[in-house]
Amino acid sequence: GPSYLLVSFSAYWSIVLKELSVVFREPPKCILDTTDKSKPGGTWLPGSVLNIAECCLQPASHPSKKDDDVAIVWRDEMDDSALHHLKLKEFREQVMLVANALDTTFTKGDAIAIDMPMTVNAVIIYLAIVLAGFVVVSIADSFAAKEIATRLRVSNAKGIFTQDFILRGGRKFPLYSRVVEANPCKAIVIPVIGNDVGLQLRNQDQTWIDFLSSVNHLPRPNYYTPVYQPVDSLTNILFSSGTTGDPKAIGWTHLSPIRCSEDAWAHVDIQDGDVYCWPTNLGWVMGPILLYSTFLCGATLALFHGSPLSRRFGKFVQDAGVTVLGTVPSIVKAWKSTNCMEGLDWTKLKSFCSTGEASNVDDDLWLSSRAYYKPIIECCGGTELASSYIQGCPLQPQAFGAFSTASMTAGFVILDENGVSYPDDMPCVGEVGLFPLYLGASDRLLNADHDKVYLIGVPMYKGMQLRRHGDIIKRTVGGYFVVQGRADDTMNLGGIKTSSVEIERVCDRAEESIMETAAISVAPVDGGPELLVIFVVLKKGFVGEPDKLKMKFSKSIQNNLNPLFKVSFVKIVPEFPRTASNKLLRRVLRDQMKHELSVRSKI
Numbered sequence: 001g002p003s004y005l006l007v008s009f010s011a012y013w014s015i016v017l018k019e020l021s022v023v024f025r026e027p028p029k030c031i032l033d034t035t036d037k038s039k040p041g042g043t044w045l046p047g048s049v050l051n052i053a054e055c056c057l058q059p060a061s062h063p064s065k066k067d068d069d070v071a072i073v074w075r076d077e078m079d080d081s082a083l084h085h086l087k088l089k090e091f092r093e094q095v096m097l098v099a100n101a102l103d104t105t106f107t108k109g110d111a112i113a114i115d116m117p118m119t120v121n122a123v124i125i126y127l128a129i130v131l132a133g134f135v136v137v138s139i140a141d142s143f144a145a146k147e148i149a150t151r152l153r154v155s156n157a158k159g160i161f162t163q164d165f166i167l168r169g170g171r172k173f174p175l176y177s178r179v180v181e182a183n184p185c186k187a188i189v190i191p192v193i194g195n196d197v198g199l200q201l202r203n204q205d206q207t208w209i210d211f212l213s214s215v216n217h218l219p220r221p222n223y224y225t226p227v228y229q230p231v232d233s234l235t236n237i238l239f240s241s242g243t244t245g246d247p248k249a250i251g252w253t254h255l256s257p258i259r260c261s262e263d264a265w266a267h268v269d270i271q272d273g274d275v276y277c278w279p280t281n282l283g284w285v286m287g288p289i290l291l292y293s294t295f296l297c298g299a300t301l302a303l304f305h306g307s308p309l310s311r312r313f314g315k316f317v318q319d320a321g322v323t324v325l326g327t328v329p330s331i332v333k334a335w336k337s338t339n340c341m342e343g344l345d346w347t348k349l350k351s352f353c354s355t356g357e358a359s360n361v362d363d364d365l366w367l368s369s370r371a372y373y374k375p376i377i378e379c380c381g382g383t384e385l386a387s388s389y390i391q392g393c394p395l396q397p398q399a400f401g402a403f404s405t406a407s408m409t410a411g412f413v414i415l416d417e418n419g420v421s422y423p424d425d426m427p428c429v430g431e432v433g434l435f436p437l438y439l440g441a442s443d444r445l446l447n448a449d450h451d452k453v454y455l456i457g458v459p460m461y462k463g464m465q466l467r468r469h470g471d472i473i474k475r476t477v478g479g480y481f482v483v484q485g486r487a488d489d490t491m492n493l494g495g496i497k498t499s500s501v502e503i504e505r506v507c508d509r510a511e512e513s514i515m516e517t518a519a520i521s522v523a524p525v526d527g528g529p530e531l532l533v534i535f536v537v538l539k540k541g542f543v544g545e546p547d548k549l550k551m552k553f554s555k556s557i558q559n560n561l562n563p564l565f566k567v568s569f570v571k572i573v574p575e576f577p578r579t580a581s582n583k584l585l586r587r588v589l590r591d592q593m594k595h596e597l598s599v600r601s602k603i
């Protein structure tokens with residue numbers, strides 16, 4: 001029950017706080033206080049005051065971080081020979097310089113956006129904003145002007161750091177022009193190459209060089225006194241990727257970095273000496289997770305300033321001596337299908353990670369084989385949890401595409417259709433109900449009612465108000481977990497609830513020509529049971545016939561899943577609609593199909 005939880009939480013988090021380089025200005029009165037009943041998530045580390053950015057930048061004895069250690073190693077995309085290193089001391093001084101410059105331009109508490117690739121400068125700016133007591137608004141660099149505008153409006157950002165262009169795969173894409181189209185707020189523009197911004201700026205905007213020179217009059221521009229804040233102060237506004245609906249604006253505090261770094265320490269075994277690489281962006285939750293996990297665990301951050309899809313990226317992984325390489329399934333699929341990593345030496349890797357979407361078992365086997373079958377730690381959580389609720393763990397045997405445990409101190413039950421939890425040792429499938437006491441979970445949303453989204457209508461369990469996350473998970477016979485997608489993507493086929501992911505796993509393997517599949521169901525126009533539709537993207541050079549594929553899919557599904565399931569339509573498409581972070585948008589396919597069926601029915 002809850003009192004046992006309190007004792008074990010205290011024991012565990014006390015250890016974690018010593019293992020991570022977290023230093024308090026004012027120590028917490030206790031680990032968790034549950035007396036305020038208006039806060040079902042509890043009050044964590046009450047009374048504590050700190051600055052989590054400072055914790056990233058200061059030397060420490062445990063984990064060992066010395067001023068001379070490399071904090072960041074990076075490479076520019078087209079420069080295959082050079083590796084750049086930033087030592088901890090230089091890193092701290094650069095962050096402090098930017099913090100001083102921020103003070104000359106902004107007012108305390110202002111929200112300041114970052115919309116650019118996750119480069120060394122982006123990381124420096126991120127930590128400077130937090131160090132100086134402002135709030136970062138993270139925006140992924142792939143968004144169109146309209147998307148950028150929405151995020152700036154919701155967060156009420158007073159300025160934005162951006163680049164003139166983005167270089168990716170040897171090509172130049174405009175970024176500043178998108179930002180300008182989005183919003184009149186002040187933009188500070190970093191040149192993608194060299195020192196000069198490659199275009200004319202608006203009057204209110206500033207070049208990076210001009211911005212930095214605003215500190216020239218200070219006696220010690222490289223030194224800055226951090227702004228210490230209560231642990232639950234807002235540091236970062238992030239947006240979920242919007243697979244199920246409109247993106248939610250989620251607040252991160254100084255607690256959130258502690259959460260994700262703990263998971264990196266406990267589940268991915270990130271330590272001092274590790275070189276951690278994960279192609280992502282600060283606008284995705286993985287960006288801040290990677291940044292904080294690396295520095296609070298005392299590791300080195302490896303950044304590739306370019307596309308992760310090419311061999312150049314793989315060469316960087318080799319040359320930088322990356323020890324842990326994070327991925328998302330679509331990247332792995334691309335590497336495998338082009339075989340661009342052939343012959344590279346990835347032997348320094350001790351493990352891989354995967355997140356974002358259900359990974360493909362065959363692709364995982366291929367990935368693991370790149371480094372003599374090193375494990376792949378699967379991670380699944382959410383922006384609002386600041387980390388994962390379910391993960392792999394190097395202390396347990398790992399299975400591809402599966403999770404071996406709930407994250408440390410996270411708890412959940414699997415609910416049946418009536419909201420009743422299955423027994424903990426029973427193989428089952430259902431929607432996850434999270435235990436509400438979870439250090440680092442959100443308790444506010446800027447653009448929606450937090451309780452409505454995450455709490456209201458979720459069942460109770462042993463006196464606890466469970467928290468919603470929306471994933472369907474399966475507990476297997478051996479006690480592993482498989483995430484089967486979002487509850488919104490489940491379908492009812494002939495009275496049997498099935499997840500899209502489950503059907504896609506079978507269809508993906510039905511024929512050599514198949515790159516990937518997406519399964520959705522639609523209600524027929526004139527009523528009756530839902531119809532199963534499979535969308536297919538074929539591998540390059542293959543042609544497919546929908547009718548033949550339909551038979552193959554049906555056969556495969558009947559053999560592997562359920563003899564009663566039948567595929568009604570197969571549609572071959574050039575590519576799938578995805579969120580900006582590459583998550584499959586089944587709801588868009590569903591709408592397309594609904595529309596198509598209703599048009600047909602009118603003919």
Ligand SMILES: Nc1ncnc2c1ncn2[C@@H]1O[C@H](COP(=O)(O)OP(=O)(O)OP(=O)(O)O)[C@@H](O)[C@H]1O
Pocket residue numbers: 240241242243244245246247248285354355356357358359378379380381382383384469470471483484485486583
């Ligand atoms: N390793 C994984 N395996 C399967 N699914 C994953 C994995 N990692 C993440 N996911 C999916 O991504 C979700 C978290 O993503 P994120 O926080 O961006 O929210 P979202 O669901 O994409 O957006 P929204 O809440 O706006 O719909 C998880 O709930 C899960 O469905």
